[in-house]
Amino acid sequence: MANGVNQKVKQATMKVEKVYYMKGSGYYVAHTTKDQDGRFWVLQVTDIATTKEDKSFTNVLRKQYQDKQVEVTYVEPLNDDEEVEIWTVKVK
Secondary structure (H helix, E strand, C coil), rough: EEEEEECCCEEEEEEEEEEECCCCCCEEEEECCCCCCCCCCEEEECCCCCCCHHHHHHHHHHHHHCCCCCEEEECCCCCCCCCCCEEEEEEC
């Protein structure tokens, strides 16, 4: 509860469209398809950032996550300037 207003927990189930190394952050991420409103998720799939992509590792992650369904449980922000708070991500 923030500012006396109850936040609503929501879920979205989407398919992982691509998995890649994000140069700017150094993390490997999974990018989902868009929902009916045009929104999508970019989910970090590694906990440690690296300075350079390991292409064989990228291929392993693609085999593990690409085309899989992910269920994201989250809370939308009360204010537009806040970020979405993700509670859980499950790969189906």
